[in-house]
Amino acid sequence: MPTTSPLPAARIRPATVLDAAALAAVHLQGWRETYGAKIPEAVYVDRAEHGTAVWEEMLSDPDAPTTWVAHRDGEPVGLARAEAPGAGNVRPLELRLLYVLAAEQGHGTGHNLVQLAIGDAPCFLWVEEGNVRAQDFYRDLGFELDGATRQTAAQGHLTELRMVR
Numbered sequence: 001m002p003t004t005s006p007l008p009a010a011r012i013r014p015a016t017v018l019d020a021a022a023l024a025a026v027h028l029q030g031w032r033e034t035y036g037a038k039i040p041e042a043v044y045v046d047r048a049e050h051g052t053a054v055w056e057e058m059l060s061d062p063d064a065p066t067t068w069v070a071h072r073d074g075e076p077v078g079l080a081r082a083e084a085p086g087a088g089n090v091r092p093l094e095l096r097l098l099y100v101l102a103a104e105q106g107h108g109t110g111h112n113l114v115q116l117a118i119g120d121a122p123c124f125l126w127v128e129e130g131n132v133r134a135q136d137f138y139r140d141l142g143f144e145l146d147g148a149t150r151q152t153a154a155q156g157h158l159t160e161l162r163m164v165r
């Protein structure tokens with residue numbers, strides 16, 4: 001009987017400004033796959049129009065933290081980025097962005113992206129309240145909800161819960 005080998009995790013490298021358009025597309029697709037109709041169509045349209053410029057700015061800053069891009073066959077399929085917002089925060093490091101496209105999930109890419117972006121460091125992040133899969137994923141990595149909530153993602157249309165470790 002023929003067997004199929006499991007898909008290996010995607011490869012990962014640091015992003016450069018040349019990845020801006022592709023990362024904007026992955027980010028937008030990640031939003032659609034994760035949040036669907038919870039985000040108004042007008043917000044998606046705005047991101048489609050301005051996303052590349054936003055990513056160009058983020059990737060052009062020489063002082064910016066590394067954005068990690070997961071890729072398969074030359075095509076970006078995921079991304080991660082952590083930032084150090086400084087003292088006064090619940091932890092000095094924040095996992096700001098983590099997306100793996102739906103077709104690529106479950107093959108270890110998410111874990112590998114997290115390992116590169118934050119390693120084992122104490123850290124915090126915000127996750128949408130209905131995103132139970134991501135909350136479980138983070139719980140496995142040692143994060144716990146700490147009770148804080150906010151409404152700032154996607155121009156205020158999502159309620160987010162804070163997780164810390």
Ligand SMILES: CC(C)(COP(=O)(O)OP(=O)(O)OC[C@H]1O[C@@H](n2cnc3c(N)ncnc32)[C@H](O)[C@@H]1OP(=O)(O)O)[C@@H](O)C(=O)NCCC(=O)NCCS
Pocket residue numbers: 009030034098099100101104105106107108109110111112125126127128131133134136137140
């Ligand atoms: C959360 C997310 C980043 C996880 O990415 P992923 O690539 O599916 O993650 P992994 O494959 O590393 O791990 C997922 C599961 O696959 C399993 N897995 C399969 N192959 C694996 C491997 N080779 N190594 C590690 N885990 C593996 C793990 O056990 C894990 O189990 P879990 O679902 O109980 O956590 C991804 O689901 C995602 O992008 N979701 C949409 C966007 C999102 O919610 N982002 C977070 C916003 S705060």
